Amino acid sequence: MIAIGSDHAGFEYKTQLKKLLDEIEKPYQDFGTTSPDSVDYPDIAHIVSKAVASGKCLQGILICGTGIGMSIVANKHKGIRAATCESPASAKLSREHNDANILCFGERIVSWETATEIVKTFLSTPFSGGERHMCRIEKIHSLTNL
Ligand code: RB5
Numbered sequence: 221m222i223a224i225g226s227d228h229a230g231f232e233y234k235t236q237l238k239k240l241l242d243e244i245e246k247p248y249q250d251f252g253t254t255s256p257d258s259v260d261y262p263d264i265a266h267i268v269s270k271a272v273a274s275g276k277c278l279q280g281i282l283i284c285g286t287g288i289g290m291s292i293v294a295n296k297h298k299g300i301r302a303a304t305c306e307s308p309a310s311a312k313l314s315r316e317h318n319d320a321n322i323l324c325f326g327e328r329i330v331s332w333e334t335a336t337e338i339v340k341t342f343l344s345t346p347f348s349g350g351e352r353h354m355c356r357i358e359k360i361h362s363l364t365n366l
Contacts, residue, residue: 222247222249223281224283226283241339251264262289265282281342282302282324299321301357311337312341
């Protein structure tokens with residue numbers, strides 16, 4: 221299950237995202253927002269991040285104006301590795317190297333065509349694994365090096 225969410229600035233793309241996920245047969249749960257009326261992106265990012273961090277959903281997709289605010293909030297949650305992606309290449313590497321579990325992007329930044337490729341790439345790319353990347357991911361979540 222993929223947790224999805226947007227603020228008002230990402231609402232149009234979230235509507236299109238649902239059609240895309242239906243087409244590629246990926247089940248999702250929509251955590252809002254439910255209209256183009258203004259909302260605060262942290263409210264949505266926290267809900268989606270909790271769904272992923274708890275294991276209720278395997279991955280998440282968050283859309284705002286830039287993707288940046290959503291990722292800043294999501295990365296406050298334990299176990300979340302959120303990546304703001306502006307290209308399919310960054311989506312691919314965020315999965316392969318960082319095992320990113322939440323994808324963020326901006327409706328004001330990327331075209332819907334690019335967003336489509338970003339989503340498809342993110343959802344179809346596995347984590348590379350291997351000691352090198354595993355060790356670095358453990359360090360992301362370790363506070364002992366501070
Ligand atoms: C909303 O205007 C905008 O600030 C928000 O969608 C996002 O881009 C924040 O990072």
